[in-house]
Amino acid sequence: MLNFIDTLINVPITLIALTGHEFAHAWVSTKLGDPTPRHEGRLSLNPLAHLDIYGTILMILTGFGWAKPVSVNPMYYKDRKKGMALTAIAGPISNLIMAFLGVLIGTILLILGNYLNWNASLMEGINSVVYLFAFRNLCFMVFNLIPIPPLDGSKVLGLIIPNRTYYTILQYERYSIFLIMLLSLTGVFNSIIGGGVGIVFSLILKLVGLIVSSVV
DSSP: OHHHHHHHHHHHHHHHHHHHHHHHHHHHHHHTTOOHHHHTTOSSOOGGGTOOHHHHHHHHHHSOOOOOOOOOOGGGSSSHHHHHHHHHHHHHHHHHHHHHHHHHHHHHHHHHHHHHTOOHHHHHHHHHHHHHHHHHHHHHHHHHTSSSTTSHHHHHHTTTSOHHHHHHHHTTHHHHHHHHHHHHHTTTTHHHHHHHHHHHHHHHHHHHHHHHHHHO
């Protein structure tokens, strides 16, 4: 029963994390002058516009995965590599923002609940949902920052490596997705992602604590 409830909560949280991430890609690329995301229906908050079946299942099972990549045309960017990097980093940043807002709103609700004497089960439920929401978003953020094509980190890496090396790496994008799936399912990424998530989550908690303490 508990597993069913966990899955029931996981699904909408996963959809929110994936949708926000891909919408951010589409929005930034559009702002940089590329009409492709709008024309392909990706400038949307509808989860169905962004789902990749394998990436979504993997995220529900392991905590990290991917959505259907947003098609962009860097020919519209004034600086192609910079435009690709900005578009790529927008996704992880959106997950960071959502995680922060989730913890902030959850903390406020818990404070309000203590003040209004809400029952323990409700308080525990709020705390669990907030933790899971932040965890999912941060897992998605850290995972996508890994510099392996087609993950966002590979596009950001393009800013600091030679063009020839960068475009050579991108040639293997269609094959590296199988490597990512293998490393994900075998748990190789767990320590990397877990460590990154732990660091960022602790920083969010400290920042939220400072904000709340300065207001309350």
